[in-house]
Amino acid sequence: MGATTFAGPATNIHHVGMSVADLDGALTFWRAFLGTEPRWRTVLKGSYLGRHVGYPGVRIDVAFVDLPGGTVLELLDYDVAGKEALAEGTANPGNVHLCLAVDDARASWHAAVAAGARPLVPEGPVEVDDGPNSGAQVAYLRIHDGITLELFQPPGR
Known part of the structure; x- marks a missing residue:
């Protein structure tokens, strides 16, 4: 698919985020598949964060991986109780x-x-x-x- 210019409210893809159960496990796959290290890894815990993502006081172990073509993949391991895995079938609504x-x-x-x-x-x-x-x-x-x-x-x- 070719590039398209939009006159709407968005200008570009900034990043794609994926919530993960274990950041180290997810990084094991991306390192092996892409052959690169993450661009950046840190723990997010700023005062804005809980309001932004809807989990007051949350801490998120996060890594940024550069994908081919320039898109950044943000891998997020939320430190919250009660996380549940989503059903993996691609036909399930909300699956991407x-x-x-x-x-x-x-x-x-x-x-x-x-x-x-x-x-x-x-x-x-x-x-x-x-x-x-x-x-x-x-x-x-x-x-x-x-x-x-x-x-x-x-x-x-």
Whole structure:
């Protein structure tokens, strides 16, 4: 999909955030898959934070990971009682996925599996056979916390 200019209230993607159960565990996947260290890791605890996220007095162990293309992935481990894992099925309302464009879907799929991802299709990426992305190679994998990572190799690569 090409770049689009908007005249609306947003100007750009600043970051994508994912709540995680264990920040070290999530970073283990991203380090292995991307081969890079997080840009920044800290504990957020500012006075504004509880009001901002709806948990007064919260502390959040957080890391920022640079994704290819310039988007920052913010991994957040909230220090609150009663956290519950969400159902991981992609058909569940509220479920989101992160899609990364790749040059070689099969090689990226193998790298993700080696880093700890669980493939939804055990034989690897499938070919898109309909619509505007016909000929593309795609794969859904589950990473830490049941989050879905999609790999997308554009048609013709």
